[in-house]
Amino acid sequence: NAGVTQTPKFQVLKTGQSMTLQCAQDMNHNSMYWYRQDPGMGLRLIYYSASEGTTDKGEVPNGYNVSRLNKREFSLRLESAAPSQTSVYFCASSEVGDDPYNEQFFGPGTRLTVL
Amino acid sequence: ILNVEQSPQSLHVQEGDSTNFTCSFPSSNFYALHWYRWETAKSPEALFVMTLNGDEKKKGRISATLNTKEGYSYLYIKGSQPEDSATYLCACFSGGYNKLIFGAGTRLAVHP
Secondary structure, three states: OOOEEEEOOEEEEOOOOOEEEEEEEOOOOOEEEEEEEOOOOOOEEEEEEOOOOOOEEOOOOOOEEEEEOOOOEEEEEEOOOOHHHOEEEEEEEEOOOOOOOOOOEEOOOEEEEEO | OOOOEEEOOEEEEEOOOOEEEEEEOOOOOOOEEEEEEEOOOOOOEEEEEEOOOOOEEEEOOEEEEEEOOOOEEEEEEOOOOHHHOEEEEEEEEOOOOOOOEEOOOEEEEEEO
């Protein structure tokens, strides 16, 4: 099992460019998440999908959109990148959403720089 | 969004030293406290999920305790090894917010 995979691993964008970060999990998990991690701060939730066909905003959704393509895949789109979106992005999954007892499984991260 | 505080931010110890660090979280409406270990260039991985006041969990040389009444958890590493070098993240499910709230982490460096 690959677990949670993310592509790309690194990306440099110019301000105003768009891109999609891809995430896939092979653990048959229902819930998937996108976080961003900035220096000195905890992982902050951007969007999550409790189950296939549903998505909801997290703590910092502005400037992002998501698509839960199927049970395996959850993508994050930046429509018009801004320097404030320079960050490391993590995708995660868990068996059941909104269940405090389920551990989350993380991908390797995408390091995004917006110039 | 409520705060989860971790201290210290970073820690340098010598191989063989025992060490511990703290996670403080909102004690109201508490459900669970997670500890994750995040090695550089790898994915964060779960160490423990703790739910009960007074709970103590152990995995090898790493253990954790939980006090839900006062809102803190300690992570202990006995006889630190260089391979323990990582960032240790805690996350809680409490305070009326039904998602995990992560702390900023404690970065541990173990020197040979």
